[in-house]
Amino acid sequence: MENFEIRNRKISSLYFDLAIDRVEENDMYMAAFFLKKSLIYNKKNIDSRNLLGLIYYKLGDIVEALVQWIISKSYRERDNLATVYMNEVQNDNTTQDKYNAIKLYNLALDNIHIGRNDLAMMQLIKGLNLNPNHFKSLALLSLLQLNIKDYIKAGSNLLRAQKLDSGNFQVNKLMNYTMANTKKSEVKEKKLKNVYSIKKLEEDDAILSKRYIKLTTNQKIIFILLGLSIGIMSYQTIVLPMMGNRFKSEATNDIIKYADLVNEQNKTLRDLTIENAQLKSDYDSASIRLKAYEEQNRLFTSQYETLNEIITLFDEGYISRAARAYIELDKDSITDETLLILLNNAKSRIEGIGATRLTELGTESWNAGNKTQAIAYYQLSLSINPNDPETMFLLARLYQSLGRNADANPLFDKVIAEHPNSNYSKRSREARGY
Amino acid sequence: MIDFDEEKKKFRKSLEIDELNDALANCDITDMDDIMIDIIKQFTGNKNSGKF
Known part of the structure; x- marks a missing residue:
């Protein structure tokens, strides 16, 4: 194997590791981003491809998932979890409903583009009855609800979307907008992390989502095994065996x-x-x-x-x-x-x-x-x-009215010095008694 | 404020089941190895033809 091939494998594995970290935080958006990067470096990274398929499946994009698993199987026919996943899809009696939910979402999107928002809303609701976990339908329906200022329902659907993927920028932005528009009195400012509490939805409440790690037992086992196999592969390529x-x-x-x-x-x-x-x-x-x-x-x-x-x-x-x-x-x-x-x-x-x-x-x-x-x-x-003279003057006057001349006078002086031609300069001089 | 028109543009259609075969046929699965091999071939070809 050429040096660049070995390097590309390693980089692909590292991106896969980053994706796993994101999956553990329920950030499917960034996880998918890293997995696509991983596949750019090594299209035959079966683990990355299978995991990307799983993410698509989780978000309700079944066909996208199948594409990834079929390609995965084309690179490795045997001992490939893609076979297990595809069998699951085949044997799942709700798969046809999920296909129909996708169809309704696409129809809704067409209707939105020609201005038939009400019809689109009905189609999305119908689609979500068939597959309550179709992420795009939840996001699009909440956008339509925000457009008609139905913040409560929008918040509810956005919360459901965030439970599927807490990292999607657009959904998080819509949720921030929803929160700002509800009458809840304490919406905390957080710059780095989202801190939420889950409450029962009532009138005038904003629903705030909570991040949590949610993997089934099978998925945990799969990820552990994947991690082990990658660890072994990495060891073998770094520490070459003595001959x-x-x-x-x-x-x-x-x-x-x-x-x-x-x-x-x-x-x-x-x-x-x-x-x-x-x-x-x-x-x-x-x-x-x-x-x-x-x-x-x-x-x-x-x-x-x-x-x-x-x-x-x-x-x-x-x-x-x-x-x-x-x-x-x-x-x-x-x-x-x-x-x-x-x-x-x-x-x-x-x-x-x-x-x-x-x-x-x-x-x-x-x-x-x-x-x-x-x-x-x-x-x-x-x-x-x-340097706003008006504000400086007003603040100085306010200080003056409170007897805080030590605070007022420097402000008056600043207005006089820096804005000599303004009306506030004259008023400042008068206030100072000049 | 949310700009409804801007936000709705961000939504893309999902693949439907009857589009699966076309999607498989048209998907681009070039990776860095392919690109590197292509570059090496071009370089080798140019070297042999005296372009370098």
Whole structure:
């Protein structure tokens, strides 16, 4: 086997390991992503292909699963779990229902594209009666329900979808939107992890999903066996076996032949040791690159979720929370093009209308007699836009009204110094008694 | 806000059972080994023809 073939096998196995980690977190979206990567490096990675088929099967895409298992069997006819899975599908008396659910989903999608949303909804509901675990149907139905502002039903279907795949970005985004639109008073801000509690669905409640590991016993056994077999394969390719020769001990000629053989073996062993070191170095290098990739992917996911949350919170009117999340975000660490677009969206909201709105909220609170809240709003607005003369002036006046001249005067002075031509500069001078 | 039109574009059709044979016939199962072998063949061919 060529060096690059050995390398590709190793990288393929490493991606498979990453996929297993994702499966254990019920993140089928990223697991499928890693498995497809694994197959790019080695199309004959039977374990990756079979597992990808299992993921498709779990999400209700039976035909996609069959495609993977059939290809898997074409590479290895015997001792292949794909045979077991395909027999399961054949013997399952709900398989025809699952095919029909797929058909109804496709019909619904066609109807949505021509504007017949009500008909699409009925088709999806019918499809979900046939296969309650068709992920795409759950996601699409919840989108239609959100479109008509039926947040309760949408939340219920999104929760069911998240139980099948907790990592799908679109479903998670729709769930965030649903949560923001329900009247539940405590929706916690979490930047890195989702913390949910499961409650019985009632009016005015948002359903929050909970991540949990859910593998059947058979699947656990299968994954353990797969892991063992990959471990053994990896060991055999990294630590090459010593080659020993049997030789006879006879007369002097045999002794000479023996000496020659030993010399030859020593040479082979040297060559193999060097090659082994090279392979190990390649393996370590690929492992480091994959770990860096995984870390980058985690960072990307976390940044994406945060930006998404900021935009959603802002659009739903939770200006303070959106602003706080925006201020706390490490913007310099965002380099991905897609994320930069999202960042610009967030920035235009928060630094544009957001800061102004926070100042307005401060003034409303002050007028209502809640000066503490007013100070908080003004300070938050200045955190976003530190040079706004109006907000500085208002905050300074508020401090002044509370007798906090030590806090007020620097602000007045700043307005005067930095905005000499503004109306607030004149008013600041008056307030200072100049 | 959710843009319904943008979100619905993200949904793709699922394969139906009568599309299975076509899917198998048309699926691209090139992997890195195939690409590397192709590159080596091209390189070897060019070397023999004096292009390098």
